[in-house]
Amino acid sequence: MKKRYTNIFTISTPSQMMNAMEFIHHFSIQKEHNVVIITCNSKNFIKQIKEIGSSFTLVFYVLFSPQLAFIKPQLFNVMPLKLIRLYVSKRRIYRKLKVESINRLILGNYSNFISQYCTQQVTSKMYVLDDGTGSILVAQKRKGEIKDGIPIFDYNFKKKALWLVKLLMGFYHYKIPSKFTFFSSYALEVLDQDQYVLNNFSHLKNLYSGQDIHQKEEYFIGSPISEVGYVTENIEIKMILDYANKLKDSELFYIPHRLDSLGKINRLKKYINILTFDLPIEFAMTQNSYLPLKMGGFFTSALPNLTEIIDDRVSFFALRIPNICFLTKNMKKRADQVYHAFSKIDRIELIEYNNHG
Numbered sequence: 001m002k003k004r005y006t007n008i009f010t011i012s013t014p015s016q017m018m019n020a021m022e023f024i025h026h027f028s029i030q031k032e033h034n035v036v037i038i039t040c041n042s043k044n045f046i047k048q049i050k051e052i053g054s055s056f057t058l059v060f061y062v063l064f065s066p067q068l069a070f071i072k073p074q075l076f077n078v079m080p081l082k083l084i085r086l087y088v089s090k091r092r093i094y095r096k097l098k099v100e101s102i103n104r105l106i107l108g109n110y111s112n113f114i115s116q117y118c119t120q121q122v123t124s125k126m127y128v129l130d131d132g133t134g135s136i137l138v139a140q141k142r143k144g145e146i147k148d149g150i151p152i153f154d155y156n157f158k159k160k161a162l163w164l165v166k167l168l169m170g171f172y173h174y175k176i177p178s179k180f181t182f183f184s185s186y187a188l189e190v191l192d193q194d195q196y197v198l199n200n201f202s203h204l205k206n207l208y209s210g211q212d213i214h215q216k217e218e219y220f221i222g223s224p225i226s227e228v229g230y231v232t233e234n235i236e237i238k239m240i241l242d243y244a245n246k247l248k249d250s251e252l253f254y255i256p257h258r259l260d261s262l263g264k265i266n267r268l269k270k271y272i273n274i275l276t277f278d279l280p281i282e283f284a285m286t287q288n289s290y291l292p293l294k295m296g297g298f299f300t301s302a303l304p305n306l307t308e309i310i311d312d313r314v315s316f317f318a319l320r321i322p323n324i325c326f327l328t329k330n331m332k333k334r335a336d337q338v339y340h341a342f343s344k345i346d347r348i349e350l351i352e353y354n355n356h357g
Contacts, residue, residue: 005103006033008122010115012040014048015280015301016108018204019129023106023183024056025203035059035100037093039114041066041073041085048279061096063089063114079161086168089114097121110138110180111152117169119177127181130199132301133338139188140337145176146191185305186341201309207286213313214290218250221281221297224259230331231321233264239298239353243319244272250293255281257300282309296351299338307347317349318342 007029009020017036024030036053038046041064050060064085066076076085093114102124107115109131119126128138141152151174156162166172181195182188190196220240226233244252253275256265265274277284282305285291291310296317297303307316320339326332342348 004033004101006035006100007104007106008097008100008102008118009034009036009106009108010039010112010118011036011049011108012038012045012112012114013108013131014045014052014283016129016131017049017052018280018283019131019183019199020106020108021053021056022199022201022203023127023129026183026197026199030056032103033059035061035096037096038062039064039089039108039112041076043073044278052279052283063092083164083168086113086165090117090169093118094121106183109134110142113153113165113169116151116153116171116174120170120175125181126177126179127183130184130186130301133299133341135182135184135301136186136188136337136341137334139182139184139186139190142180142194143189143191146193149176151176185308187344201282201305204282204286204309207283208309208311211285211288212290213293215293216250217292218247218252218294218296219275219292220244220252220254221295221300221302222255222257222260223298223300224257224261225298225321226264227259227261228331229327230335231325231327233261233267235325237264237267239319239321239325240268241271242353253292282306299335299342303348304342304345307345312347315349316347317351319351319353322353
């Protein structure tokens with residue numbers, strides 16, 4: 001009997017699944033045995049991941065989905081319950097990998113402990129997908145892995161319990177992967193042993209057809225910049241509303257990020273429209289009959305993606321956060337890296353906030 005080779009995808013968010021679909025389309029592997037290992041434990045995410053992948057024949061394998069009425073699933077994403085999730089996931093994924101003849105390992109997010117564990121178990125070709133603007137930072141840390149021999153998890157800013165995670169996952173004997181191929185929509189710089197393949201969203205482009213342009217609408221795509229700690233909530237809301245108040249001929253719709261706080265959304269909806277999508281906006285808008293005249297945000301990863309997917313009838317902007325507004329130098333540095341990447345994209349207009357203040 002002919003040996004069946006398997007492509008393993010480790011996926012934890014709907015956005016990663018969207019890029020996995022692009023990977024399958026780009027490399028024309030629709031007819032191969034593609035297994036999607038879902039590493040998140042959110043029922044909503046699991047549902048969305050499966051919905052995005054429904055157009056191809058895929059095998060889905062949910063790694064950890066506790067059915068405990070007295071414990072919310074999100075509590076398994078923080079210590080100490082995170083250790084239980086990692087331990088169970090490690091055992092299950094070890095068994096899964098051992099029964100498959102793996103041709104390709106495609107990581108949805110290389111800064112994920114489960115993805116890193118997978119690199120220690122297989123010797124096949126390894127690929128890394130985009131996972132938001134954080135992919136730019138991951139590519140930078142990958143250079144450190146190669147040049148300095150420092151594993152990516154040692155850059156983890158939450159190092160208090162890192163020693164315990166490393167012990168649990170066997171990372172004190174971690175072997176840095178010798179070669180990755182980055183499948184990315186960003187213009188990433190990689191070192192010689194790694195490779196780069198452009199993701200031009202050819203699959204999603206095929207799903208956009210015949211949409212009209214609504215001349216009176218603009219979309220502001222949300223980012224959890226106050227929730228994560230870039231700026232205060234008051235500053236974030238003020239910047240969004242100041243931009244909205246400057247519009248003369250169009251109306252602004254705010255599209256919440258999945259990590260936006262309910263309090264922030266409730267404050268915003270007193271003054272501007274809120275438009276909610278249950279799927280990544282790049283995928284969700286393929287099902288809309290029309291597109292807005294303009295789309296923007298602070299430094300959401302949807303912006304560079306959409307510039308590749310949507311035709312030039314729609315314009316794009318990134319509202320630059322003033323230096324004085326950042327809560328820490330580290331957060332300013334992260335944002336600057338993303339804004340620098342945006343500056344290389346002709347279709348994204350970088351707007352200084354002071355012009356709208």
